Amino acid sequence: MGKRVTLFITMLLAISSLAYAQDIVVKGVIKDKQNQTLPGASVLLKGSQNGTVTDVDGNYSLSVPNAQAVLVFSFIGYGSQEVIVGNQTQINITMAADQRSLDEVIVIGYGTQKRGDVTTSIASVNTKDIEERPILQAAQALQGKAAGVQVTQPSGKPGAALSIRVRGATSVQAGNEPLYVIDGVPTMDTRDLNVNDIESIQVLKDASSAAIYGARASNGVVIITTKRGKANQSQVSFGAYYGFSNIAKKIDVLNPQQYAALMNEMGNNVTVGNETTDWTKEVFTTGQNQNYQLSFSGGTDKSKYFVSGAISQDDGIIKPASYKRYSFRANLDNQIKSWFKLTTNFSYANAKIRDVKDNNNAGRNAVVLGTLGAPPTMGIYSEHPVRGTIFSTNPLKAGWDNPLAAMFGPTQATKDNRIFGNVIGDITLAKGLFVRSNFGIDYMNHSNDYYLDPYRTTEGWGTDGNTHGFANATRSNSFTYLWENTLNYEKSVEKHNFSALAGTTVQKNNWNNSYIAGRDFPADGIVKTINAANEITDAYTEQSEWFLNSYLGRVMYNFDSKYLVTANFRADGSSKLAKGNQWGFFPSVSAGWRISAEPFMQDVKFINDLKLRGGWGQNGNQEGLANYASYGLNRYTRRTATTPPSGPAVTGPEYAPNPDLKWETTTQTNIGVDVSMLQGKLTLTADAYLKKTNDLLLNVPLPNTSGYSYIPRNSGKLENKGLEFVLSTVNFDKSDFQWNTDFNIAFNRNKITNLQLSKVYRYADVEGRSDQIIILQEGASLGTFYGYVSDGVNPETGDIIYRDVNNDGAFTPQDRTILGSAQPKFTYGMNNTLTYKSFNLSFLFQGSQGNKAFNASRLETEGMYDSKNQSTEVLRRWQKPGDVTDIPRATDGNVNNSLISSRFVENASFLRLKSATISYNLDREWASKIKLSRASVYVTAQNLLTFTKYKGFDPEVNAFTSSGATLGIDYGTYPVSRAFVVGLNVQF
Known part of the structure; x- marks a missing residue:
């Protein structure tokens, strides 16, 4: 049976x-x-x-x-x-409708959260187009992509840092850049990060989302997550692009004949000989951009890896400015035990930057204004009876080198080696109970060497002919370590979802620096190191350190993803402040209500999701504080040695000590709404915020009798308030053709609301003028221009008519007034993506409206007060009584017609086609025949078109970056270039 x-x-x-x-x-x-x-x-x-x-x-x-x-x-x-x-x-x-956007898990501070449950203002930036654009810095990926995140490129110089303002500037002298967190490690500099390694970017914009980072979060937080391997998906990826760049706009200057006529009109005897030079053509050349990226990823359920290497190079449009970077990354995930996971993130970067001098006048060897101002009647080289062939100098101005001498005379290079990464251990103690330990390091080795050839340049010999070359060398090391330990608990009971986080973190930095300078080098120029200098002119070493100790906590609760509450708290103690003020406390709370989940919304079919949210919180600004900001530090100056030696003389403290100094605190309130409609084909996010900064850090000037020049003090208040809108639409969606649009616009109003003790501060000096361009006073915004009002040219005298603002019948400094602001009324961006079969077209527009710029370059190119060449604008200059024009007469040595005035304040609004890319994806069937899983080729144009009334090279400019108050000033700044690249991406 x-x-x-x-x-x-x-x-x-x-x-x-x-x-x-x-x-x-x-x-x-x-x-x-x-x-x-x-x-x-x-x-x-x-x-x-x-x-x-x-x-x-x-x-x-x-x-x-x-x-x-x-x-x-x-x-x-x-x-x-x-x-x-x-x-x-x-x-x-x-x-x-696609609800993945709601269920998508995004990275927040010290954790993750479903996007649909977020109660704060967080911008997620699409990074899919990174590999098809010639960008070298993470900040460039944010341009035009996030409402309320203004990214400007103040200089087009290769390797120059970008400037980011999240919901406006919050400080004058402290930092205004956001805090970056890369894979859990905070830093202030991402220039060494290979952008092709980036998986996602989240910007924490309001205080309730950023408060978990406490004393460093008042300017927002940018969280960057790099790529990781995926189980059972082994992949080899290779990408490469090559392109060229050129100057997007020219400024026309006088030709030799026009220049000679102007000089003779000014009383100089200039003739046009056999040697003439088009300096713009000699200086502005074609740059090159290239990048090569190779990565490997894959693994198993227990062990995953992502390894990449890249070579990036940007040769600028003004030689020898260049940036070259080698980068390597290894991200490893290992499930050691069922209850223990080890994560490793490691990156190394080697960067070399060659610089050219800009942001200064032509007489200081600044290349941009030197190019515009160099006499066209002068040749590039001249013969010296002793030194032979050397770069020529301005025959009307002794000691002024031509721009090629400023470019190629010095031998200069900056080298940075950086190791950045962390090791994370995750332990599961029980169901829903996790502990994480995160240890990270950020090590930077920096060197800069400068050598000025005594044989090839006139500056190397000095005005007395005895300098005989000059060199200096800088070496510095910065080491920061981070150790964080957090405990996280998660619990769900039916529709109730609860999580709690508590932790501690310590971070410490040690920095040291050495500097040495020498002069009087051998004339052959073979040995360029300072050991060949006959005289050491300066040498010193310095070191400092800071320490940050923190405690943090967070509680999140939601009921059925309908009612949501989040509360954060962080306490930070900083070594930068004196006892009694070292600790700051930063709370926040936010809540959300998913209205679309209520019964009364069930019949509203066209709305798929509707959420109202609001939040309040406080953040600090520790990054702007000097390491020993509350202590009065002595200054030392070398003097002639004595017998017996007594050491260098103390010249007194740099500033008055202030044991009551504390960090700035920014309080922000945010209300927002998120809407998804028409089966996800239209989504809208709107936010309104009020952002107030108290205890504003300022260097308050002191009377000479005090023995100090100033005292660092919490001495003011500042306010930002604004509106933000983000609209995403699926305009067309058929099998062969899709068209999506993402649009964002942000309105921000910035204002100084209170200044204590000193009521007026002035910033931004321009050589040859006794006035500064920027004023800081109550009721005005940061970046406010201040000077005289120009009412045109007097037809009888040819001089500028300056308005008698105070009506006292005389032209005096009291007639100066506010001339405008560099703050835009609104900024916006729009990205379109169109796909037809295997072809893809994407284009990104970026714009700024209502902002002014002070074109300080025109002080020199339209000044007509010395021997510098001028722009062709001066062809309309006043020459005889009765001439009606807006360009004054030429003078010799008199700068009264080019004072700081409204004449040089321009409309700097612009609309820019930031990038346009067309790509072709090889059919998968064809790709598989050549053993590829994916293959695409693309052509990209960067900064292709700019629509603006601004007369300078570029409206998106800032020559002065040391202060949050100095915005929108163009003073011979290296212009942003236009680039065209062709690239290839393949995957095996």
């Missing part, structure tokens, strides 16, 4: 196996919730390449191997669905 049963069972299994071995044909139709068919929807057999797409009527037919097969249904803009075939041969699908 048993044998018969066994035989019967065996036969059943065999029949079952045979049945499962036969293919099953599954058919069906795919529709949306409006009962409209979806042509071009994808149907894929999970775990294979077997699949199909629906026809024009939404129908499909697919053969599957057995009843255990799983079909994956997907369509752009809709959530994917998985269905087990079983005994079904007809499977009809109704697809709902």
Whole structure:
């Protein structure tokens, strides 16, 4: 009997196996919730390449191997669905709006959260186009992409840092840049980060989202997560691009004949000889951009890896300015035990920067204004009876080198070696209870060497002919370590979801620096190190350190993702402040209400998700504080040695000590709404905020009788308030053609609301003028221009008419007034992506409206007071009584017609086509034939078009970056270039 049963069972299994071995044909139709068919929807057999797409009527037919097969249904803009075939041969699908954006897990401070449950203002930046744009810094990926995040490129010099303002500037003398957190390690500099390694970027904009970072978060927090390997998905990726760049706009200057006529009009005897030079053509050349990236990723469920290496180079449009970087990254994930995971992030970068001098006048060897101001009647080289062929100098101005001498005379290079990374241990103590320990380091080795050839340049010899070359060398090391320990608890009971976080963190930095300078080098110029100098002119070493100790906590609760509450708290203690003021406390709270989940919204079909949220919190600004800001430090100056030696003389403290000094505190309130409509085809986010900074750090001037020049003091208040809107739309979505648009716009108003003790501060000196360009006073914004009002040119005298503002009948300094502000009324960005079959077109517009710029370059190019060449604008100059023009007469040595005035304040609003890319993706079937999983080629134009009324090279400029008050000043700044690149991306 048993044998018969066994035989019967065996036969059943065999029949079952045979049945499962036969293919099953599954058919069906795919529709949306409006009962409209979806042509071009994808149907894929999970775990294979077997699949199909629906026809024009939404129908499909697919053969599957057995009843255990799983079909994956997907369509752009809709959530994917998985269905087990079983005994079904007809499977009809109704697809709902894509809710993945709500269920997507995003990175927040010290953790993650579902996007739909976020109660704060966080901007997620799409990084998909990074690999198709010639960008070298992470900040460039933010330009035009996030509302309220203003990214400007104050200089086009290769390797120059970008400037980021999150909801406006919050400080005058402390830092205004956001805090960056890369894979859990905070830093203030991301220039060494390979942008192709970036997986995601989140910007914490309001205080309730950033308060978990406490004393460093008043300017916002940018969280960057790098790429990681995926289990059972081994992949090799290679990307390369090559391109060229050129100057986007020229400023025309006088030709030799026009220049000679102007000089002779000014009383100088200038003739046009055989030697003439077009300095703009000689200086502004074609730059080159290139990048090569190779990465490997993959692994198993227990061990995953991502390893990458890249070489990036940017040769500027003004030689020899260049930036070259070698970078390497290794990200490892190891599940050592079921309860223990070890994560390692390691990166190394080697960067070399060659600089050229800008942001100064032509007489200080600043190349940009030197190019515009160099006499066109002068040749590049001249013969010296002793030194032979040397760079020529301005014959009308002794000691002024030509711009090529400023470019190629010095040998200069900056080298940085940086190691950055961390090791994270995650331990599961019990269900829902986790502990994390994070140890990170940031080590920077910096060197700078400068050598001025005594043989090839005039400056190297000095005005007395005895300097004989000059060199200096700087060496510095910075080491920062971070150790964080956090405990996280998560618990869900039916519809109640709760999580709590508590932790401690310590961070310490040690920095040291050495400097030496010498002069009087051998004339052959072979040895360029300072050991060849006959005289050491200066030498010193210095060191400092800071320490930050913190305690943090967070509680999050939501009921069915309908009612949401989050509370944060952080306490920071800083070594930068004196006892009694070392600790700061930074709380925040936020709440959200998903209105769309309420019963009364169930009949509103066109709204898929509607959430109202609000938050309040406080942040600090520790980054702007000097390491020993509250202590009065002595200054030492070398003097002639005595016998017996007594050491250098103390010249007194630099500033008065202030034991009551504390960091700035920014309090911010935010209200926002998130809406998703029309099955996810339209999403809208709107925010309103009020951001107040108290205890504003200022260097308050003191009377000379005090013995100090100033005292650092918490001495003011500042306010930012604004509105932000983000709109994303699916404009067209068919099987062969898709078109998506992302638009953002932000309005911000910045104002100084209170100044104590000193009521007026002045910033931004320009050589040759006794006045500063910027004023800081109550009621005005940062970046406010101050000077005289120009009412045009007097037709009888040819001089500028300056307005008698105070009506006292005289022209005096009391007639100066506010001339405008560099603060924009609003900034905006719009990105469009169009896809047709295998072709993709994307273009990003970026704009700023209502901001002014002070074109200090025109002080020199339209001043007509010395021997510098001028722009062609001066061809309209006043020359005789009765001339009606806006350009005054030429003078010799008199700068009264080019005082700091409204004449040089210009409308700097602009609309820029920041990038445009067209790409082609090789058909997967063709790619697989050559052993590729993906292959694409692309052509990108960067800064292709700029629409503006600004007369300078570029409206997005700032020559003075040391202070938050000095914005929008153009003073011979290295212009931003226009770039064209062609690239290739392949995956194996």
